[in-house]
Amino acid sequence: MGRLECPLLLVVGEDDQNWPAHECAMDMKETMERAGNSHLLTVLSYKNAGHLIEPPFMPFARASSFKTVTNPPTKVMALWGGELVAHSRVQEDAWRKMLRQHCVKLSVQPSRGLVDEKFTVLVQNLLPGFQLTIHALHQCEDGHSWEAFAHYTADATSIVNVSQDPSLGGTYSGVEPMGLLWSLRLVPGSKTGLRWRKMNVQTPMGVTISVYHGHQTEGFLDQVLLASVVVERWYMAPGVRRVPITEGRLTATLFLPSGPGPFPGLLDLWGWGGKLVEYRAALLASHGIASLALNYLTPQITKETGKMVDNDYFETAYRVLEQHPQILGSRIAMLGLSLGAAVTLRKAVYSQVVKLRCAVCISGSHVQPIDGPVEQFNALFNKNIDKIHLDKDNQSILRDTLLPIPTDPSLKVDIKHTDKATPGSSSKGQFAANNRAMLRV
Known part of the structure; x- marks a missing residue:
């Protein structure tokens, strides 16, 4: 588990009578905490839920006949565990959160505007408590790259709104709607003493806004990308x-x-x-x-x-x-x-x-x-x-x-x-x- 490099969601029932999934999840959590990659892990552990956590509204089966694939095959009456009402609610909750884990939605509005116009950055379909980094990357006309990033944690609404929510660290902290632009800095290893200036005003300033799992500070190109959009910032409005x-x-x-x-x-x-x-x-x-x-x-x-x-x-x-x-x-x-x-x-x-x-x-x-x-x-x-x-x-x-x-x-x-x-x-x-x-x- 210490070698894991992608986000991991563990969904377990604490009344699982088939596998010790809850105990395994806790052990994996401890291992990743020691390895320093626990930011990749999210554990959904449910009381009174059993082993068969399926898509929403599936009929509940606390136990059922089960034929193993062992040689020779063995037919058993397997006890899966769980309680009817609680397990059914868990199936709905876990399904929604699983979709969020794999379907993070990023929007920047307006995606095309003047450089002095504010935009709104929204990240949706997050799990409550999910840690993420929002990263901005721009390559200027002389070939040098500039970046800014900020750390956020999703609240109960499962949404991060950069215009309203505080950055917990990065190139800026606090509520800064346009911090992803004004805190842009040269990427590590760049030539020092450079100043950003737009030379060709007939082309836009292109900025790639991306979302990564966890609170990252470096090596963004090597991280697992959850979502990304490109925005255009113009000095010349249409018709100028x-x-x-x-x-x-x-x-x-x-x-x-x-x-x-x-x-x-x-x-x-x-x-x-x-x-x-x-x-x-x-x-x-x-x-x-x-x-x-x-x-x-x-x-x-x-x-x-x-x-x-x-x-x-x-x-x-x-x-x-x-x-x-x-x-x-x-x-x-x-x-x-x-x-x-x-x-x-x-x-x-x-x-x-x-x-x-x-x-x-x-x-x-x-x-x-x-x-x-x-x-x-x-x-x-x-x-x-x-x-x-x-x-x-x-x-x-x-x-x-x-x-x-x-x-x-x-x-x-x-x-x-x-x-x-x-x-x-x-x-x-x-x-x-x-x-x-x-x-x-």
């Missing part, structure tokens, strides 16, 4: 259009929502990583906002000239949105992360061309040279590069390069007023006035 933009020497992609418009618009800027990152703009378009993902650190023009872009580059991108026939020119926003947030702040306050309805800055800073091209960000960073330090895991901490917050007004964006201004004057900015929820007012 992806339009590469090269006019004005831009390197950008415009995502237009489904329908004729006109739509509110948004200029989407990422940070120091460079490249053209499209997935956030695609998702915003899926929610009705025409979004332009802009590469401003490694665009084609920089590759050709060897020079970083100037302020006109961002204003050209803004005009693409402003002049597009399906975009409301009076309802344009900017969204920036990290360095993109710093650029967004500067444009919101100082640009005489960029007239934003609102600005959203994520994990950014107003500490920056307020006059000059993006290249001056590099100069500020290089000036303070000696302030970078490492933590105990040899990971770089850059935050001190912008500390302490300077008092020199030429080194930080000043947003205290409400009208536009040019760098060097008392700073103004529409930024603070109408920062409403993504242009929907």
